[in-house]
Amino acid sequence: MRRRIGQIMATLVLATLVLALLNIVASPRRVWAQGPGSLETTFNTAVGTAFADVTALATDSSGNIYVGYGTSVKKISSTGALSWTASNIDNPYSIAIDSSKRVIVGTRVGLRRISELGVADSTFNSNSGVTNPQVGVGGANATIYSVAYQTAQDRVLFLSSFFNNARRLGGLTSTGAEDSTFTQNSLTTTSAALALDSSNNIYVVGPSGMGYLKRFSANGTITATETTFATNVTGKLDAAPTAVAVDGSNNVYVVGNFTGKIKKFSSAGVEDATFNTNAAAAALPNGALTVAVQSDGEIIVGGSFTGNLKRFNTDGTLDSTFVYDNATGGTVNEAIVLSDGYILAGTASSPFVKKVYTVFLAPNTPGTPTAVAGDAQVTVTVAAPTSGVTPSGYTVTAVEDTSKKCTVTGGTGSCIVTGLTNGNSYTFTSVALNGDRTSALASAASSAVTPIAVPPVFGSAAIDADGTTLILTYNKALGSTTAPTTNFTVIAGGSPVTVTSVTVSGSTVRLALGSVVIQGQVVSVAYNAPAADNASSNAATQDVLGLDAASLSTTSVTNASLVDKTA
Known part of the structure; x- marks a missing residue:
């Protein structure tokens, strides 16, 4: 029986390795997952580089x-x-x-x-x-x-x-x-940029001579509203902004080399303290040249600073999911949000025009996963979609018990669904992930597999620092009923050592020794398992279900004793 179980385990391990290898070889070649800031290659290829x-x-x-x-x-x-x-x-x-x-x-x-x-x-x-x-x-x-x-x-x-x-x-x-x-x-100083709100009121940024940020009515006049705006923004900027933008709620955003680098004001000129504090903490370097606002309120800032294009969340924190590919183009002179939701960046060097994603792109439906059964668990290897973006990960779910799941990170790979019932049949589906997007459909279900109970497998043996305990470590939790002391043979320095007691702790069997093992002695151990018996009450090294561990032939023991023989 134990020989048969060993053959099954060897077959499972080999099958898992083969499936993983096939998955790597068969994985379709595609561009890595498209996410916020990455290039939209179809447009960028079509538009070319015939600019300056x-x-x-x-x-x-x-x-x-x-x-x-x-x-x-x-x-x-x-x-x-x-x-x-x-x-x-x-x-x-x-x-x-x-x-x-x-x-x-x-x-x-x-x-x-x-x-x-x-x-x-x-x-x-x-x-x-x-x-x-x-x-x-x-x-x-x-x-x-x-x-x-x-x-x-x-x-x-x-x-x-x-x-x-x-x-x-x-x-x-x-x-x-x-x-x-x-x-x-009344504007008596040359200014840098202007923007309009939904009522066509005008916001102008420029040098200190015009107050850095100024509001005019749609007809260019200064009413009580514009005077209030000027009062509220006074002292909030200490250097000239380089660009200005207004969002759908008429909030005003300015960027430049002033303290904080990016600031938000209401249409009445009231500073958004939370946004501005968070934006300052993001420590955007000098060099911001352009600003734009997405329809969801997130803010795009471009310039000559490291990274060249950044995105800020609506609360002013830096959006860590936005990763702009600045391997080409250099300084971002201009950035706008397009009607299809993408961002267009105008750069100082080739390719000059770059369209980038603002969201993660949902992957296509993944292929059918493969499953290999284990002890109360199944190893599932996912299959990538055959087209579209390469996923950033997968969620694998047992069809027969949807509470049993595991996660794969990356475009390919495997994960282990645990907590399954031995003897029950299971199939598995996978959903592909890319950031916060998922494939519209789950994969087809894998072939059915049935987890089986596998007895404990020996891992290692060691003498403790006191030289009085030999510890056998197995690959799973063990039952409290153990083999008798006479089933163990310990040799130290060529002489037998009596085992006085056997106890179990977690996945280890602890043998108390009748004499102290000295530092540097060569130690070995052997275990003679009794006849196979799946009852948890039999006297054997076994798991909590009663499956007996195999006999252990004479095996070398790591001697970690610190006891000096001259002591």
Whole structure:
């Protein structure tokens, strides 16, 4: 009987090793699991690298993308296909899309409007011709650092360098003429960027001369609301922000080299102390250049700092699940959130345009797992999906008892479902995981296997430090009924040593010795098991179910005695 059990155990071990090897060999070759911050390779392959240092990004309601760089603006479909390229645009700094899907571009030398089809709009701006639409007085072109479009007012807003008396914050009608209903003239310092809230109120960031962060009404005026905003933000920033964004609840986010690097304010200018404290603890380095807000309120920050693109949770803590692949591209000059939920990063070096995931992608249904039975347990080896992302792990479940589960970490591997009932038949399914996403369906069930009871297996033997106890260690918990002392043979230094008592502790059998084993003596032990008997009352080394351990032929013992023979 014991020989048969040994053969079964050897077969189970061999089967487990073979299944693991087959799983490794047969695993499909795929890109590792896509998660927040990783590249969306289909778009990135399609869009190519025919750009330069990106200085402006925008998207429209149809998901089209606009990229400004060098002296060009490109319109790209949501799949990465090029729609058109507009040239002779000197340093596009900012892009906005109006309600007719015309493209407004702020450049080093004024404003440019481009039609939906990529044609320079000769009707825009009464002060100039097609080549260089101007903002300013007479024949001068001011540098336009930031543009925005107010849909309700059909108005183009801009921040300028004030060259030739161009307004630092101005508004233009749909013809490009100055909008007389936009009456802002109190901004007296050249500023860096502007953003709009859901009511088209205007938030501007710039140097200390303009107060770092300022709010204007949709028409450019300063009312009591704007005065309250200014009062609340006073003293909350100690250096100029470089970018500003507004979320769906009209909270305002600014980034820059000020203390804390990223800060959140309400539409009334009230600082969010919790967010700002957590964000400061994240210790974002200097170099933040752009900020954007996802629809779920998480904040994207890009720049020249280590890592180049980070994501913050809604409470201001750094999102550890967002891992941006910055092996290429370098500094992130611009970042926007696309209508399909992805992030588009515009970088300073090749490939210049990078689309990245904001969520984990759910894996496809995994293959059918394999199962090998053991003692009250089953080893299950999962099979990866044949397509899609490589999972980050799997959950394995016994079909007949769904409370019995185990977890595999990584794209392949095995785990052990424990606590099963010997003699019962079980099948197993697996669900593939990728971060917080799971496959829509579980795998097909494995072939049925039946756990069987396996007797204790000897592991090691050692003399304790006092030289008075020999400890036999087995692979499982043992029953309290033990073999008699006469079933054990102990030899130390060539002479027999009497075993005076036998006790069990957990998975060990402890033999009390009639004489002290001396340090350095060679020690061996043997155990003569009685006739096999599955009753737990028989006098034998056995597990808690009564399965007897096999006899142990003469085996070397580790002598850890510290007793000196000269003592």
